[in-house]
Amino acid sequence: MSGTYLGMPAFPAAAASSTQDARLRGNLRHATHTIRDKRAKAVAELDDWARLRAAGAAVKDRTLRHLDHYLEQLEESVTAAGGQVHWAADAAEANAIVARLVRETGEREVVKVKSMATQETGLNRALAEAGISAYETDLAELIVQLGDDLPSHILVPAIHRNRGEIRDIFREQMARWGRPAPENLSDAPAELAEAARLHLREKFLTAKVAVSGANFMVADTGTLVVVESEGNGRMCLTLPETLISVVGIEKVVPTWQDLEIFLQLLPRSSTAERMNPYTSMWTGTTDGDGPRTFHLVLLDNGRTDTLADTVGRQALRCIRCSACLNVCPVYERAGGHAYGSAYPGPIGAILTPQLRGTASELDASLPYASSLCGACYEVCPVAIDIPEVLVHLRERVVQGGRVTRRGVKTVLKPAKGHAAERAAMRAAGFAFDHPGALRAGQRLAARTRRLHPRRLPGPGRAWTDTRDLPPVPAESFRDWWRRTRGEERTK
Structure with missing residues (x-):
């Protein structure tokens, strides 16, 4: 079972510690600079990038304005295609639904595709408490899980680890979770990848249940989309008998024509590729092809409350590309763990306080985890004005004011210490x-x-x-x- 964000200190205290870790800062500096340089070259190839960016923002805004309509259309489409839709108001309800669905299969193990939503809800921990083992299959997520660690980046969750650390984790922990690492394993990338491949192949071939997220959901057909670079997603989405997808309600797009925009924006902004090596799409169930049973768990967990904020709702445009993390001077020095959330970096600084509220010392500190330099806004593929939302949330922390919590309008008192x-x-x-x-x-x-x-x-x-x-x-x-x-x- 991987670690938990529970009980983490406020950002200033956590950052004061992490910024003193020279090895962490070196790992982050090398990785973020490499990724952002590649991204800049990939984006520069397109003459119409600015128009694509504006189109992506417009589609997201239109969808959010009519989110109720598109979610109902999505439910109808998924159900008509043979899937089953479940609605989860919060993390606890989502975790309970998944645990129940797994128990109903009679299985006690699941394989997982990298999913920000299940990190947000703490699903692995909840499944473990229900006697169900969840195995991460994304390479970076596997490293995090084997090391009893926490993700620190949206795209590269183990960005804070170097090759030597990964080798040691594989040598010491793989046998506890399944197939052990080969003897005399070195820190050569090819050897580390091969060790992970052999370890995971055993899980892929025996698992009967898989849990995934989704990058996008197409309302008019009920199609879900997962983009990835390793092929583990394709294995999880096709081999098991039962597939359970936990997806935030903001991931819906109206049509395939809208999806086309995001399939150009996302790969270039995240992995600096023209397209992802693996783009998996599925619509309900099909006899003799893929899982026989498909469940879609639609997660709210504060998203409807965020939607009620006319300034803060733009955070729901996010397509989880991580471009903002790779240009952020604060993230580069403090690392992802200091944010105390599944969503680190600039996007986490505006999304987490809206999803969780600002009642805790940690969440109230996140809007201040920024220099307001604006680099995050410049690279965002859907034009989220993160500095604007940060200032808006700082005002909320200091002054209090009207907010929506669990669908009920309430008045926040100013936070202590201001x-x-x-x-x-x-x-x-x-x-x-x-x-x-x-x-x-x-x-x-x-x-x-x-x-x-x-x-x-x-x-x-x-x-x-x-x-x-x-x-x-x-x-x-x-x-x-x-x-x-x-x-x-x-x-």
Whole structure:
């Protein structure tokens, strides 16, 4: 059973620890720079990338505005094709549905295709508590599971591990989960891949039940789509007798024509490929071809609440490409575990606090896990303005306000620990509304600049612990303008 995000500290505390790990920072720097450089070349091949990006955002927005309609259409299409649809309001309900469906088959083992939704719900842990063993089949997820670890990247969950660490994990843990690693296994990539292939092939050929996610669901035909690079998805989606897919409700697209847009955007933004090596599509069940039983579990778990936020709902456009992680200076230094969620990096900083709320210290800290540099927005293939949502969520944390929780409108109280920030913002608001007060404050600050400390005391200490206090100029811009251009204004 892999680790859990339960009880993790707030982002600043977790990041303070992870940024001191030189090996982790080296692994992240090498991997993220390599991926983003390849992505930039792949995107540059398309003259119409900007139009594709705009089209992807438009399709997602249209779908989200009419999400109820497309979900009902999807349910009808899946049912007509021989599948069964289940609705899960939250993580606990989704996990209970999957555990029940597995028990009804009489099996106690399942193989899994990499799935962000089941990481979000903690499905592996829930299945283990129900006496069911879940085996990850994606190579990086296998590394994470064998190492009793947590994913730290959307695309490359074991990005924080190097080859030597992976070799040691295989040598020490593979035998406990199935076929052992070959003797004298080295850290050569080909040998590591072969060891994983032999270990997983045994699982593929014996498993009767598989659990998957889906990258997209096509409403008008009930087709589900999984794109991947290793072939493990194809094995899981075709060999078992029963397939259970757990998918977030925001993954639906109206038509195949809409799907075409995303099958161009996703591979170039994620793996820097023109198309994924394996694109698996299935519609219900077909006699003599693939699983005999198909279940689709549609997961809400805070998505409807997120949809009610007119600013924050754009996070639901996300197609899980991970491009924002690979350009983020904060993620590169802090790593994915510091975010305390299945969704790390910039997208996690805006998605997790909306799905889980901001009541906990961890979730309230995530909107601040950013420098607001905007690099994430520039690379997002569906144009999610992550900095805009981050500022929006920071306002929610500091000021409180109206939100929707479990479909009920409620008023959040301001989070603890932000009283000084609220006071400072009120003072700033007063100054900007009263030009005379602002001018007097600027002149006072200029005249006393030699007395200013390099570090702020009290609540401001946290700000200057990680950045220099900017020096105050000898003269404000207003005074400079009046002194140098004042005569021109009177002519």
